[in-house]
Amino acid sequence: MPERDAGQRAANVDVAANSSSALAHEAAAKAARGMAPEPVPPGFAAIDWSTPWFAQFAARGQRWQQAALTGYADLLAAMNADAALMQQTTGRGRRLAFIAQDDLPPGAAYEGHIASTGCVPTRHNLHDFFNGSMWFAFPRIKAALNGRQSAELDVLGVGPTRGGVRDMLTLFDENALLFACADPALSAALRGFDWQTLFVARRDAWGRGCEVRCFGHALLEKLIAPFKGCTGHAWIVDVPAEYFDWDTLARDAWLDEAVSTALLGTEALTSSLFAPLPVLGIPGWWPDNESPAFYDDATVFRAGRRKR
Template structure:
């Protein structure tokens, strides 16, 4: 399904095939759930979705940053005074509560396994070197932000990435609207972001990680595009410098095809959501 074709998400919500304790109904037809819907719906047909997702991880041979086979275990499995990331890297067990936040974390492990393993390896390495500090530090802050709230903004034309970084919402969403799905797209990564989007609201804002892609990227099926992105970003997440400044804010309900109301250009005039960039604000204050 293309980003533009996914506008049909405005139809009434689907209920889960089976209601499970701790999880509300999820509209799997919403475009932001496209990448995780198959894994999620399948798991929710089982009595124990942690076990179901562990089975999927084993079938796909998903491993942690230290090569341990991945599985999703009860939160109580995490020993007292043991760091979460270090435990995952060493044992392959991801402590998972029966809530939306951890459910989506598991789904992203299955969707972007190399990138998640890279983030886990980086976090575990930092803990091994520095221990658990009162504050994470700049690199771990950036890794955590990526893990929780990132989207991957794939674009084959640099001008679109420049528009995003420059807070040029009119260019990105109105003037260049037809380019979405052809020369740019967004793939959600952050599991906290997906949790928010179960009950979406206009101001939900992701941290976009801009990735240059070849023009033929958009000719590939969605699953192949995600695999390409996963392979591309994993090496960067292992060792490249990371900073919170590497991200660009992106109000996700402004993405064409993701929310019916954004078909009206006036949708983007809400400056409380689509905020002007620092340069624009500085220019305005100088006048």
């Protein structure tokens, strides 16, 4: 088995290296013909690593950002260098690697390809940059999502609609927030759209009884230019009280294990498992929310199901 894993890892590294090499060769050929290099997609230079939603993976992210600003091949090379060190696996135990989007075979399902080969098709844009980042920030959750997605594809195939389970998994992957909470009253306030309790009356509980991690890569892309109505889908994670005595790495590892186990073990995955959470309302995440009046905006902090 170790030899087989080593062979798979080597195969993935070769595929990823070939993908990066092809891109680099193409760029060199254009330069030799006097053609200007392709412009860097917008947004990479605008990442503010001091914000709470990006700070959680700033150390790796800043290295990748510099690579992305240099070029597509450089970004893939940086991502694959980290993947080789981490020896992370995808939903079916394949070693993780990153390939150019154009190397996804025609007609192949994205999630199925990742599960069966370990290779994540990646574009030179912020969306896929943040997607790749989550494979390192929460590797077990990403593998669990990929495993459930590929299992659904095996049963239902690729059709005009995803189906309820795949819709929920996609929503998690794209827009989830992890709401870690040791106080049931705070979880109840979130589920009940009781923003005054969650954000004002119990404001001092944030950081001691609850906290949030951004997960969804589309949500992170939106937060390049934050706006008041930006809302994530919160997945509530009950944590022990001592969780808040641990350092950030220990907390993230605990969340990674607990959430991945839940995703693999929950048979009925539906969007009703989420609770909407306006991101800029999180205490300490946006200066304007220091004023209680910030939460009076009913177009953002809606009564929701609590009123109905």
